[in-house]
Amino acid sequence: MRLAPDFKYDTSIFTYGGAIFWDELFLYSGRPNKYDWKLVGMEEKFVPENNYDYFLAGPDEVLGKQHLNPALIRWELQRVWHVQGTLKEGERHVYTKRDFYFDSDTWKLALTDNYDYSGELMRSGQHLCIQVYDTTQPQFLSCASQVYDLKQGQYTNENVGSLIRHTALLPPQTTQPATLAGQGIR
Numbered sequence: 128m129r130l131a132p133d134f135k136y137d138t139s140i141f142t143y144g145g146a147i148f149w150d151e152l153f154l155y156s157g158r159p160n161k162y163d164w165k166l167v168g169m170e171e172k173f174v175p176e177n178n179y180d181y182f183l184a185g186p187d188e189v190l191g192k193q194h195l196n197p198a199l200i201r202w203e204l205q206r207v208w209h210v211q212g213t214l215k216e217g218e219r220h221v222y223t224k225r226d227f228y229f230d231s232d233t234w235k236l237a238l239t240d241n242y243d244y245s246g247e248l249m250r251s252g253q254h255l256c257i258q259v260y261d262t263t264q265p266q267f268l269s270c271a272s273q274v275y276d277l278k279q280g281q282y283t284n285e286n287v288g289s290l291i292r293h294t295a296l297l298p299p300q301t302t303q304p305a306t307l308a309g310q311g312i313r
Contacts, residue, residue: 136161137221146283147250147274148221153285154239154252154272155227161220162212170209172228173202174237178255182270194282195273200255206231207238222249230256243278251275 136157139145150157181189181199189196207228214223221243228238239252252274271286300306 143283144281146276146279146281151239151241151250151252151274154236154254154274155225159212161215161218162225163215164210164212167209167211169206169231170228171204172207172238174205174207174228174230175200175253175255176203176205176230176237177201177257178271179257181255182257190284193280194275195284205237208234239274247278249276249278251277 135149137148137150140147140149140152178199178201180201181195184196184199189199208231210227210229212225212227214220222241223244223246224242226240226242227236229235230237233256235254235256237254237256239250240248241250241252243249252272255271255273257270271284273282273284275282
């Protein structure tokens with residue numbers, strides 16, 4: 128009998144074929160204790176946002192052999208907060224440095240760059256985001272994430288498929304100023 132590995136940090140996820148680690152689910156879902164974190168500052172970067180074409184397409188249209196269909200990904204120049212993690216002395220992880228880029232308006236993690244012990248970029252990730260209007264609380268969601276393994280030449284894609292619900296249009300008077308003002312809460 129063997130001891131099962133811990134399902135955390137840089138343990139590979141076998142259901143993803145070992146293409147990502149446990150702390151790379153949705154770009155980052157790990158504990159922050161292995162890294163010294165520093166706020167580098169605000170920058171402008173092209174990040175994937177308002178990717179409605181991606182979410183309206185089926186898996187056959189989205190998934191390519193080595194990357195997603197670039198015609199379905201929309202990139203916008205946005206302000207992002209750059210946060211950098213450097214592996215602490217005495218800690219062990221496959222990544223020695225991690226660069227995270229958070230959208231400055233929503234604080235959603237938009238992009239990640241992860242570096243190995245040789246200082247080379249090993250994996251890069253992105254969230255594809257949309258604004259969801261047809262819920263009781265309209266919200267900005269990051270509904271799909273991809274991690275590209277540049278050393279192995281593979282990628283993962285979480286949440287493939289349409290997340291947009293098609294509903295009947297509301298009557299025009301629903302969105303008139305007087306109606307909206309009457310629905311306000313004091």
